[in-house]
Structures are given as C-alpha cells and as structure tokens.
Amino acid sequence: MISHLHVKDFAIIDEMDVDFHxxxxxxxxxxxxxxxxxxEAVSLALGSRADTAFVRSGKDKAVIELIVEDCSPQAAELLAENDIAAEDDQVIIRREISAAGKSICRVNNQIVSVSFLNALCKKLADIHGQYDHQSLLDPELHITFLDLYNSAEILPVKALTEKFYLEYKKLTLELNRLVSNAADNQRKQDFMTFELNEIDxxxxxxGEDTALExxxxxxxxxxxxxxxxxNAYDAIYGDSPSVLQALSRVQNQLQEIASYSRPVNDLLxxxxxxxxxxEDISQEIRNIREHITFSPEQLDSAISxxxxxxKLKLKYGGSIEKIVSYRAQLEKDLAQIENIDEAKERLSHDLSVCEEQLKLASERLSALRKTSAAELQTKIKxxxxxLSFNxxxxxxxxxxxxxxxxxxxxxxxxFLISTNRGEPLKPLSKIASGGEMSRIMLAFKKVIGDYDDIPTMIFDEIxxxxxxxxxxxxxxxxxEIARNHQIICITHLPQITACGSHNYKIVKHSDERATYTTVVPLSREEKIQEVARLLGGLNITExxxxxxxxxxxxSAFE
Structure with missing residues (x-):
C-alpha cells in the first residue's frame, strides 16, 4: 500500500507531505x-508521461516521492529480477521532472527507466479516472480477469494447456526442421561420409603426434x-687413458689404506x-648408440x-582428441540422416498425440471459461x-x-458494455467515461475481490x-472493497465522504506572491464539518x- 506521498514544487504545490493508511x-x-x-502527482510517480508544465513557476524541478509498503508478490519478484533491494518490504519511488524537460526515475535510490517504473507500478496500484493506469481497458487482460474469477478450476487446466502447447510447439519445430533439411540431407550425407572415411x-x-615429433x-x-x-663412451670405457681406468687406479690406492682409517674406508x-x-652408465650409452639409425626412409615416413x-588437425579441431570427438559426432549425425524416415514417423506420431492432448485441454479450458463468463457476466450486471447503471x-x-x-x-x-438503453454493446475503452470506468471497476473489484493482487486502488471522478x-x-x-485493498478516493459527495476510514481535505490559499495547495488529515470533528459543507455549502447550520x-x-454500520 502507499503509506506516504511527498510532493515539492509541483504545479501549485510548494511542498506537501501526507500519510495514507x-x-x-x-x-x-x-x-x-x-x-x-x-x-496527477501520484500518476507521475507511478510512471505516467512527464510534462514540464507541472514544474512550479520559478523552480528548477518538481519532485514526487511515494513510499510503498507490503508490496505485492509480483512487484517483489520484478524488483528481485532487476537486482533492486526492497528493505522490510518497503519501496521508495522518486520522480524528478526538470524545467528543462529531463525526467529521472528512481526506485530505492536506483535509477530506472520509465518503462520499468510503469511495469512495476502496474503491480502496485491502479488509478481509475481520466488517467491511463486502467487495467480494465486492456483487452489482453480481460481473459486474465475471467480466469481469476474461477481460478480454482481454470488455472490447473490452463497450466496443463500451457504444458501441452509448449511440447506441441517444440515437436512442431523439430518436425519442420527435419522436413526442411531433407533436401540437403543427401549432400550432407555424402560430405560427412567422406570426412568419416578420411578420419578412419x-x-x-x-598421443601419436607427440611420439612422432x-x-x-x-x-x-x-x-x-x-x-x-x-665420444662419451670412449672417454669413459675406451682406449687408455679412459675415465674408468683412472678411477680404477684411485680405487686401488684407497683400498690399500682403507684398513688404517675408518673415514677412508667409508669413502671407499x-x-x-x-x-x-x-660402468652401468657407459653400458647404457653403448646400448643407445647401437640402436641409432640413419635411415632416410624412416625419417621421410615419419614426416609424411x-x-x-x-592436415587432419587443421580440418577437424587442432588435436587428435578433438578429431576423435568430431568423428563421433559425424557418426551420430549420419545415423540421424540415415534414419530420417524413422525419425519423421516418430515425431509425427508424438506430435499427433500431443495435439490431441492440447485440443482436449483447450476445449476443456474454453468450456470452463464460458461457464465462468456466464456467471461473471450476471454478477457484474x-x-x-x-451502481446506477440502470x-x-x-x-x-x-x-x-x-x-x-x-x-x-x-x-x-x-468486455463489452452499453450504458444507455438502445445503444449497441461496445468495448469498454470506446464507450466509458472516466467516472463510469471508476464505477465499472468497482463492480469488478466487488465480484473478483483480491484475485488481481493489486494492493492499492486510486479513484478520481468516481x-x-x-x-x-x-x-x-x-x-x-x-x-466493502477497502476491507482487502487500500483505496484512495477523491470525491465531492457527502455520502462517499462519510464512508471514509481516513479523511483528508485539500486546502488552497494565496498570499501576495503565489497560490499554494496542501492536503491536511481531518479529525472526527473536522470530518463532520467537511461532510456538513458538502451537504449545505457555505451555510452550515446545527x-x-x-x-x-x-x-x-x-455509514459506519453499513
């Protein structure tokens, strides 16, 4: 619900704060x-088009700020999707309109587009009157109203219909793709067979390429x-003098004195x-040398x-592993092409079964909607x-x-309506005035109740x-509707004013420089005075x- 409205330098409003309940x-x-x-101020905060004419004369910008508490689940979901935090279920909407023509929208201090603000606020409040926040005027939403009226029966069938439709659409796309690709299948099959044979x-x-390198x-x-x-072998084990011969002499010298000295014995x-x-190393060097070949044929074969x-790497992926993976995909794709008739038959069968399920679900959904429409139609009438649409x-x-x-x-x-006898039924948007639309929405809200989950309704010209x-x-x-919704209503009728849970009065005054408008909450005594004014005008008597x-x-007992 809207808990607070702050307006500054907007039209004839200097600065105003009002708490709603x-x-x-x-x-x-x-x-x-x-x-x-x-x-107008609330409408702008809720995303309507900005107009620099609303900036108070002599001021740089107009500011409207709304604080919304306990926002609807749909609004909370939209905020979460856009990474906008809502602390304690509170949303602060701020709209600034500069005299130069720029408009800035913020939600919880994060700048957002007007389109996002509009989408968010449609889940927070409906304004009914001469403004454009009217869900009832959108024909695309009418079937939603209808489904909500009998949601217990309709929504499960609707969910089933959607499930079958998504599967139907998926199978249709698969079959169409299969058929449309049929002309290219032979060419693809020949080319893929060539590639498969080349790899095989x-x-x-x-690891063969590493070993070859x-x-x-x-x-x-x-x-x-x-x-x-x-050279290394000869140096170690070859003709005299060799390394091993020299070391052998050293070994003999150490052996002669090893018995006289423990350190020498350990060293020996x-x-x-x-x-x-x-010695072992020299033998290994000889073995390796004996296996060295000078075969040009073997080198040419390895290079080839x-x-x-x-070449295969260049064509099929850059490594032997990727070539092998590509080959596996080729084999799979060839199998699909070779079995295309079988695949078409299977897809056609699945599509036929799914279409029959979709048809039955759609027919059931239509039947429920027609029953719901008849009941809703009677209750709305x-x-x-x-509401005096006699x-x-x-x-x-x-x-x-x-x-x-x-x-x-x-x-x-x-939804079609005729408000005058003899007039043909026409769409709501083409026949109803602002005040009529407000009363029509009242009729819907009374019947449908809380189904639309929009917490606040604002009525002008009702x-x-x-x-x-x-x-x-x-x-x-x-x-009655205010038991489950917050309602903000502007009226000039005492009968409606008397029903208010919370009453406010718009007061305008002027000084030598300008005119000012503000909103003040009324006490019970002030509410009685205001209802009396609406009943008797300036001449208020006992x-x-x-x-x-x-x-x-x-009104309190109604």
Missing amino acids: TGLNIITGETGAGKSIII SARLSP EDILSLQNSEKIYGNLS SDFDDAYYKL RMNQID EQLHE NSEFEIGMTENPAGYTANGTDLAE DTGISGIAASVVGKKLK STLKSAEELIEA
Missing part, C-alpha cells in the same frame, strides 16, 4: 482547490647423437658405488605421417445496476483466437453523474451538522 482514504476539497493535481583411414592413436627430432639429428654418444664404499654406477595428422448491458465476448493454439488456449475475451441513493451505494461498495453526523454514523 489501509482501508478507505477519502480526499475532498472545494472546487478549484487542486484535487486533480494530487492525482588415418587410424589415429591418442620426438622420433623426427631424433632421426634428423641421428648423426650428431651417434657421434656424441661414441661411496667411491665403489660411484665407480660401478659409471606427421603431415597427414597436421447486478453490481452495475446497484439501463446498462454487459457482456463478455468470447471468440476463437485466429492464431489457433496458444499457451493460453484458443480463446479471446473482451461520483460523476450520480447522487443520492446511488452515491450511498458507491460509498458502500468502496468500504441541522446540517447533525445530518452530517448521522450520515457518518449510518
């Missing part, structure tokens, strides 16, 4: 006091490798290990094999007659969607063209005051 908030004021300006004929082994490097440098190994043991290790692998006709037009199956079934719904008993009925309806008090007390 749950229940029925009634705003009154003398003609010309600026009641419509309040609605290479008989690749994981080592072989090629060895073969290309085999002469140098052989020469260096030979380490020396023996080194000597025998060096490496070139073959490199009753409410409209109570000669009105109301009908929920149900037609088949020309698009065929949709996630929402096959139905279109539109009393246009009514008085007396009709005004009392409107006041009673407002009170009798008028008593009538006002009786009207307030009577």
Whole structure:
C-alpha cells in the first residue's frame, strides 16, 4: 500500500507531505482547490508521461516521492529480477521532472527507466479516472480477469494447456526442421561420409603426434647423437687413458689404506658405488648408440605421417582428441540422416498425440471459461445496476483466437458494455467515461475481490453523474472493497465522504506572491464539518451538522 506521498514544487504545490493508511482514504476539497493535481502527482510517480508544465513557476524541478509498503508478490519478484533491494518490504519511488524537460526515475535510490517504473507500478496500484493506469481497458487482460474469477478450476487446466502447447510447439519445430533439411540431407550425407572415411583411414592413436615429433627430432639429428654418444663412451670405457681406468687406479690406492682409517674406508664404499654406477652408465650409452639409425626412409615416413595428422588437425579441431570427438559426432549425425524416415514417423506420431492432448485441454479450458463468463457476466450486471447503471448491458465476448493454439488456449475475451438503453454493446475503452470506468471497476473489484493482487486502488471522478441513493451505494461498495485493498478516493459527495476510514481535505490559499495547495488529515470533528459543507455549502447550520453526523454514523454500520 502507499503509506506516504511527498510532493515539492509541483504545479501549485510548494511542498506537501501526507500519510495514507489501509482501508478507505477519502480526499475532498472545494472546487478549484487542486484535487486533480494530487492525482496527477501520484500518476507521475507511478510512471505516467512527464510534462514540464507541472514544474512550479520559478523552480528548477518538481519532485514526487511515494513510499510503498507490503508490496505485492509480483512487484517483489520484478524488483528481485532487476537486482533492486526492497528493505522490510518497503519501496521508495522518486520522480524528478526538470524545467528543462529531463525526467529521472528512481526506485530505492536506483535509477530506472520509465518503462520499468510503469511495469512495476502496474503491480502496485491502479488509478481509475481520466488517467491511463486502467487495467480494465486492456483487452489482453480481460481473459486474465475471467480466469481469476474461477481460478480454482481454470488455472490447473490452463497450466496443463500451457504444458501441452509448449511440447506441441517444440515437436512442431523439430518436425519442420527435419522436413526442411531433407533436401540437403543427401549432400550432407555424402560430405560427412567422406570426412568419416578420411578420419578412419588415418587410424589415429591418442598421443601419436607427440611420439612422432620426438622420433623426427631424433632421426634428423641421428648423426650428431651417434657421434656424441661414441665420444662419451670412449672417454669413459675406451682406449687408455679412459675415465674408468683412472678411477680404477684411485680405487686401488684407497683400498690399500682403507684398513688404517675408518673415514677412508667409508669413502671407499661411496667411491665403489660411484665407480660401478659409471660402468652401468657407459653400458647404457653403448646400448643407445647401437640402436641409432640413419635411415632416410624412416625419417621421410615419419614426416609424411606427421603431415597427414597436421592436415587432419587443421580440418577437424587442432588435436587428435578433438578429431576423435568430431568423428563421433559425424557418426551420430549420419545415423540421424540415415534414419530420417524413422525419425519423421516418430515425431509425427508424438506430435499427433500431443495435439490431441492440447485440443482436449483447450476445449476443456474454453468450456470452463464460458461457464465462468456466464456467471461473471450476471454478477457484474447486478453490481452495475446497484451502481446506477440502470439501463446498462454487459457482456463478455468470447471468440476463437485466429492464431489457433496458444499457451493460453484458443480463446479471446473482451468486455463489452452499453450504458444507455438502445445503444449497441461496445468495448469498454470506446464507450466509458472516466467516472463510469471508476464505477465499472468497482463492480469488478466487488465480484473478483483480491484475485488481481493489486494492493492499492486510486479513484478520481468516481461520483460523476450520480447522487443520492446511488452515491450511498458507491460509498458502500468502496468500504466493502477497502476491507482487502487500500483505496484512495477523491470525491465531492457527502455520502462517499462519510464512508471514509481516513479523511483528508485539500486546502488552497494565496498570499501576495503565489497560490499554494496542501492536503491536511481531518479529525472526527473536522470530518463532520467537511461532510456538513458538502451537504449545505457555505451555510452550515446545527441541522446540517447533525445530518452530517448521522450520515457518518449510518455509514459506519453499513
């Protein structure tokens, strides 16, 4: 609900703060006091188009700020999707309009677009009157109203219909893709078969390219490798003087004195290990040398094999592992092409079964909606007659969607009304005035209740063209709806004013420099005075005051 409104430098408002409450908030004021300006300010905060004409004369910018508490789940979800934090379920909306024409929107101190603000505020409040925040005027939402009326039966079938539709759409796309690709399948099959054969004929082994690189490097440098190994072997084990011969003499010298000295004896043991290790190394060098080959044919073969692998890498992924993975996908794709007829038959069968399920679900959904439409239509008519639409006709037009199956079934719904006898039924948006729309929305809210989850309703011009008993009925309806919604209503009728849970008065005054408008909350005594003013005008008598008090007390028991 809207808990606070702050307005600064907007039209004839210098600066104003007003706290709103749950229940029925009634705003009154003398003609010309600026009641419509309040609605304009709230409308701008809720995302309507900015107009620099609203910036107070001589000021740089106008500021409107709304504090909304306990926002609806849909609003909270939208905020979360856009990473906007709502502390303690509180949302602060700030709209600034500069005299230069710029408009800035903030939600919880985060700058947002007007389109986002508009989308968010449609989940927070409905403004009914001469402004454009009217969900009832959008034909696309009419079927939503209808579904909500009998939600217990309709919504499960609607969810099932959506499930079958999504599956139907998926299968249709798959089958269409399969059929549309049929002409290219032969060309693709030939090309993929060629690629598969090319990869298979290479008989690749994981790690083969690494081993080949080592072989090629060895073969290309085999002469140098052989020469260096030979020199190393000769130095260690070759003709005198060799390293091992010199070490053997050292070994003999140490052995002669090992029995005289423990350190020398320990050293001799380490020396023996080194000597025998060096012998082993010399034998390993000889073995490696004996296996060195100088075969040009072997080098050419290795290079040729490496070139073959490199070409395949270049074509199919850059590594043997990726080539193998590509080959597996080729095999899978070829199998699909080769089994296309079987796949088409399977998809066609699945699509036929799904379409039958979708058809049955859509027909069931349509039947429930028609039953719901008949009941809702009757109840709305009753409410409209109570709200002084005595000669009105109301009908929920149900037609088949020309698009065929949709996630929402096959139905279109539109609310049609005639407010005068003999006039044809027409869409709401083409026939109802602001005041009539407000009363029509009252009729819907009375019947549908809390289903739309919009916590706040703001009514302007709701009393246009009514008085007396009709005004009392409107006041009673407002009170009933205010049990589950916050309502902010501007009125000039005493019967509606008397029903307010919280009453406010718009006051305008002037000084030598300018005119100012503000809103003040009324105490019970001030509320009696205001109802008396609306009953008797400027001439307020004891009798008028008593009538006002009786009207307030009577409304409290309705």
